Amino acid sequence: xxxxxxxxxxxxGRELFERVEQLTAAIDAAADPFLRGTVDELVSTIIELxxxxxxxxxxxxxxQGEEGLLLRLAGDGVIGSLMLIHDxxxxxxxxxxxxxxxxxxxxxxxxxxxxxxxxxxxxxxxxRLVGHCHGCPASAATLxxxxxxxxxEAAPDLLGLEVExxxxxxxxxxxxxxxxxxxxxxxxxxxxPFEQAGEIEPGTFRALVLEGVDLVVANVDGTVLxxxxxxxxxxxxxxxxxxxxxxxxxxxxxxxxxxTRAGRAATGEGHLDPVPLLRRGGRAYEVxxx
Numbered sequence: 001x002x003x004x005x006x007x008x009x010x011x012x013g014r015e016l017f018e019r020v021e022q023l024t025a026a027i028d029a030a031a032d033p034f035l036r037g038t039v040d041e042l043v044s045t046i047i048e049l050x051x052x053x054x055x056x057x058x059x060x061x062x063x064q065g066e067e068g069l070l071l072r073l074a075g076d077g078v079i080g081s082l083m084l085i086h087d088x089x090x091x092x093x094x095x096x097x098x099x100x101x102x103x104x105x106x107x108x109x110x111x112x113x114x115x116x117x118x119x120x121x122x123x124x125x126x127x128r129l130v131g132h133c134h135g136c137p138a139s140a141a142t143l144x145x146x147x148x149x150x151x152x153e154a155a156p157d158l159l160g161l162e163v164e165x166x167x168x169x170x171x172x173x174x175x176x177x178x179x180x181x182x183x184x185x186x187x188x189x190x191x192x193p194f195e196q197a198g199e200i201e202p203g204t205f206r207a208l209v210l211e212g213v214d215l216v217v218a219n220v221d222g223t224v225l226x227x228x229x230x231x232x233x234x235x236x237x238x239x240x241x242x243x244x245x246x247x248x249x250x251x252x253x254x255x256x257x258x259x260t261r262a263g264r265a266a267t268g269e270g271h272l273d274p275v276p277l278l279r280r281g282g283r284a285y286e287v288x289x290x
Contacts, residue, residue, distance in 0.1 A: 051086040058088045084157045093155055094120045100154035104146040107278050110223045112261045115147060123159035146276040146288060193286055200224060207239040213289055215275060218259055220246045225259050226277040226287055232270030
């Protein structure tokens with residue numbers, strides 16, 4: 001038996017979703033195949049029944065011109081998830097995919113790159129990384145930490161991705177999980193608040209540690225950029241580096257890296273590891289770490 005629940009549950013509905021999962025697991029573990037089949041059919045019928053009722057409610061609201069109310073209802077985690085299950089969500093999938101990409105575009109543009117939606121077909125989004133993100137050694141991390149997470153949040157009903165421009169032998173296709181619950185597994189990517197970075201004046205940078213990860217955060221002409229704190233050529237810390245415009249020069253080996261071009265070395269022989277960093281809705285900065 002498979003009952004899909006939202007990837008992230010709102011607090012007011014979390015206990016109900018957890019109970020659904022517990023009961024589903026208990027049914028799947030039942031030894032009697034006739035009992036499992038009967039319960040599966042019963043649950044499917046109940047879902048179909050309330051789905052029909054929800055469909056009539058949504059249809060009536062739409063006919064009465066209550067689009068604003070529908071959007072507010074869809075913004076509720078529990079109601080929105082039920083709308084997705086029954087294909088009643090008032091915002092088209094393509095619009096939600098574009099919204100998710102727009103949310104990560106500032107980070108990608110700050111590194112001289114961008115992401116494009118080529119097309120949406122059979123629930124699969126076909127994307128292309130362009131600019132300095134195309135073929136960048138950090139493009140896989142960009143996909144996993146920024147793009148994929150934004151899509152999971154805005155379009156959990158998306159079935160998969162086909163991505164051009166990732167530094168791998170072939171395009172990547174990854175299903176977007178919408179049934180995961182509970183705490184994220186160890187090592188899973190996630191956005192973390194970044195208040196301890198404080199104010200970083202234009203033309204300056206700062207080395208700091210976040211969740212055990214050494215970072216270098218620089219302000220280049222008003223754009224804040226984050227990288228892992230190790231030189232791509234000699235592996236030394238960049239704490240003593242010097243910043244001149246977009247160029248960060250390692251004090252140990254003298255190699256310079258262009259921070260506005262995803263950390264490419266001036267010699268072309270190395271590449272810093274960029275870390276996704278965004279300021280969402282005017283709030284404090286957040287970074288995504290694996």
